[in-house]
Each structure stands twice: as C-alpha cells, then as structure tokens.
Amino acid sequence: MSGVVTPALAHPTAASRWLTRARKLVAAAIVTATGLAIFAVLAFPNLWLFLTSLKDDQAAWAIPPQYIPLHPTLEKYVVLFSGAAAASQTRELEHWYLYVLNSAYVSVVPAILSTAIGTLAGYGFARFRFPGASLLLMLLLVGQMFPGPSLFIPIYLLVDALGLHDSLNALIIIYTAFHIPVATWLASGFFRTIPIELEEAARIDGCNLLQTMLYVAIPLAKIGVVTIAILGFMAFWGEYGFASILLETQDHYTATISMVRAVSEIAVSFNSVGAAGTVMGVPLLIFLMLMQRQFVRGMTAGALKES
C-alpha cells in the first residue's frame, strides 16, 4: 500500500508473463510434434501395409503412391480365403487358411505345454530350496539365449533321429522346450510376489503340497500364467527359422513360411501379402489391447533388477 507502483515497472511484468506463456506454448508444441513423429515411426509401417491390402492391383502399384486408397476393396482378403483363385497371383499364398491353421496348431499347443511345465518349475524355484537351485536357474537364464541359427543343424538331425521329419509335432516339441526357460523365470517371479502366508495357512489347514500349489498358489498367479502363455504364443506364431528347416511338404507350411516365400518372389504383390500380413497381425494386436500392462511387466522383468 505504499502507492509507489510505477507504471514503468508494471509494464515489463505483463510482457514477461506473456513471454513465459509463449515459451511454454512453443515447448508444448515441440513436445507434441516430437511425440507424434515417434508415433508415426512406430505405427506407420504396418498401417501402410494394411492400407495397401485394401487396394486393387492398379492402385497398389501407382506412382506416386496413393496415401489413402481411392477405391478401397476387400478383394485380396476374399481371394486369400477362397483358395484356388489366389493361384492366379500369389501362388505361395494359395492355401492360406491351411497355413493359418498350421500356425495356430504349432503356437497354441506349445504355448499351453510350455506354460504348464514352466509354471510348475517356477513354483518349484520360488518355494523350495534345494542344492544347486541357483546353478539351474543360471542354466535356464543362459539357455534361453541359445535357440537360434546355431542350433539349426543339430535340431534338424535330432528331429530326424526321433522320426519326426516334416512333422508339425516336431515344432511343438522344440517350441515348448525353447519357451520353458523364459516361462520358468517369469513364473518364478510371479510366485515370489504372492505372499507365502496364504500357502502356509493352507498347509496348516491340511492341504498337501500338491493341493496347496494347485488350489492356492496357481489361482493367485493366474494373470501371470496367462501372460506367459500369450508371450509364448506370440513367439511361435511368427517363428520362421526352425519351421522352415523342419517342415518340407507344402501342406505343412505355417503362415510365416508362406509369407516369407510370397515376399521373396521377384514381383511381390504387396496388396496380397499385405492382406496375409494383416490377418497374421490382428490376433496379436488384440492381445496387445487386452494385456498391454502385463506385456510391459513381462518384457522388462529381470532387466530392471539391479540389486
């Protein structure tokens, strides 16, 4: 209340306030633009493949490309599932529905098997102490790194020796084995987050060890168990290397094999392949929408624990 407020001082305050606001606006615009650019890089490639799948042949090969299909059509999807008609264009995708069924078979069954085996082992590691446990866990941790091109030859010969050459069941066995290390580690982590008191109470109430595990512990880790199965499904659904060396007859091909063959042709029709790719991708995008949080937890588990 001194009454000495000079207009000369009040004026710069208003100006600087305006300046701060402008600066904030510009900063927010830069942040949003950067975020949108990252989003575009993440989402555009597959969106573009999907848009291409909605074009007829003429539109798909247009130069410059049609960013938005002018005459969207489901033609390629119809052809994909109608069988023989597809032969006129992309022979590799001719029996697409069969390949998709094969893929489903070799992903769902090993997902269930490896999750069952891995969940039991994870529970064993989380709740029992036995000599050599840390060594075995270490073997699992390092063993998950090995499946890859280095094992193509020995796995091929092993499968051959087991009499499973060119059999989808061979893939079921090796996919199951390959997912067990990850499944065990994740399951063990999930069980460790469940308070042990509930299981102790069940034991005191007269449950035996098996009942305690089946009726108390595993139901509590349900979301974890489902996550492990879906992570497995995702890995097997898109697996290429082992599927391509172990399966020979075209009737046994998985969707991945036929897509790689289709995209390796000299004149790829990207709208047909795009339709096939969209069919392959949609189930996984549905899983992503349902289980985003669990995926993040599953994929970052282990990488974050420093001490």
Add this chain to the structure above:
Amino acid sequence: MATSVALPRGRRARVRRADLFGYALILPAMLCVLGFIFYPVASVIQLSFTNTSLLTHRSDFVGFDSYARILGDPLIGLVLKNTAVWVFAGTSMVILTGLSVGYFLSFPYKINRLLRASILIPWVLPAVVSITAWKWMFHAEMGVINDMLKKVGLIERGIAWLGEPGLVIYALVAIATWRHLPFAALVVSATVQAIPTSLVEAATIDGANGWQKFRHIVLPHLGYTLCVIGILSMIWNMNDLITVWGSTKGGPANASEILSTYIYSTGFNSFRFGLSSALSVINFAVILTASLIYLFVLRRTWRSEA
C-alpha cells in the same frame, strides 16, 4: 531369502518329502531344456569336426577340416564384416534410440499416453509382417520412403535401399532397430522413473538445465540398464535370421550375408552340414560370450532368486 512352504520345518521326514516335491516340479523343465537346448549345443560342436552331409550320407571325423575350409572361403571375410556391422551398428542404434525415446516417455507429457499405447506395436507384430511392411516402404520405385524424400526435395531419383550393396545392411539395421526399440525404450523409461525425484528437484534448485540433469543425474543411473539392453540386442541380432532372409536373402551380391543367413544357406541350400556346423559354432561362441557377460551383469538376480 529362500522361503519354503514345507511346514512344519522341524520334522525331518516332511522336509525331505518337500524337497522331493520341489525336484519333481522342476524335473520336466530341466529335462526339456537339457534335451532340446543343451544337447544340441554339444552336438553342433561335435558335428563341426565331421564332414556330415545329407547328400553323401557320410559322417566321418575330419578334425578341424571344416574350420580350415571356412578360413579358405572367399566369402567369409565379407560375411564376418557384415555380421560385425549388423551387430554393432544394430546395438548402438538400439541403445541410442531406446535412450532418446525412453527418456522422452519418462516425462508426464500428454502425448505419452498415445505413445505408451502404441509403443509395443513393433514388438507384438510378427517379424515377417513388419519386415514385409518395411520391404514395401523401401521399394525403389513404389516405396513411400522414396516418395516422401522426393516430396521434400531431398532426392530426385528413387534409392534402391535394399538393392544397393553399400546401403542394404544399414537399411536392415533400421528394421531391426525399429523392432527392438519398444523393449529398450520401456526399460529406459522405467529406470528413469525409478530415480528418486528428490535428486532431480535438488538439481533444479541448484540451477541445472535440462541437459545437465540428463548428463549428471539420469545417465549415471542408466548404466546397468543400457548394459543389459546392449548385451540382449547383440544376442538378438546374432540370432536373427528372418530380418535378412525375409527381405534380401543375403543379397545383393552377398552384401547383406551375415553368419545366420550363411549357416542357413550352407546347411539347407547346399546341405553341407559339417561346414554349416562350424559356422554355427562361431556364431554360438559370440552368443555364449555375450550370454556370460549377461550372467555376470545379472549375477545378483539369479543368485538371490534361488
């Protein structure tokens, strides 16, 4: 801090039975892993000392013959060089982009809700689908990347991204980076968000600017995380067949031939299993080295979990 549901602790017989139950639980898992992961590892090493071939139906011990033949292979130098570029450029790019995007994600920006919802897209979609999408975008005549570059005036004629020997491996590195970015970014952002806010606030009060806070507070906390990302990315790239095979099959003129594709083609196109096994052992040695470093970095985790 191992706990046990074997109650009561005092009675010996009970504990004994609990031990057996524990072993029974892990037995199937360990058998599968031994039979289908560790046995094949041993078997590939043994095979690399033979001349096993599906064509000749022979499998004789030939010592280091396959390795000697690799040394004499005119392509091997190029393959190893390509593999080195593939692994090191790939790993550096994953660390660099993962660090940038992950740090961006760690701020409470509104746009990050959209980003968090979409960041897993490259990770969940099957590799073959994304590779097809990228192959289409990289197309020399009809590709959108060339079209966009032309529209902004950076180039006049389309570039054959996957057809140019000097360019192809880097284009493939871009695809691999894009596919591994979600993991790297999410792990980085989770680590940054776990940094005590008091540290950052103290630095703000002391007048540190954004770069200084990143450089002196955030980055030192990320050492462990970036190390894990780097090792995993190396292993993933060494194990990756489909990115290269699905887009270029090692071409043009072997410019994108890497160890994994070379193992695949010597093994299953020319059926020379001995030679392919020797290449597999080299590939495996790199993965084993990286895995042992990984085990060492994570030693506290696997020791404490047991």
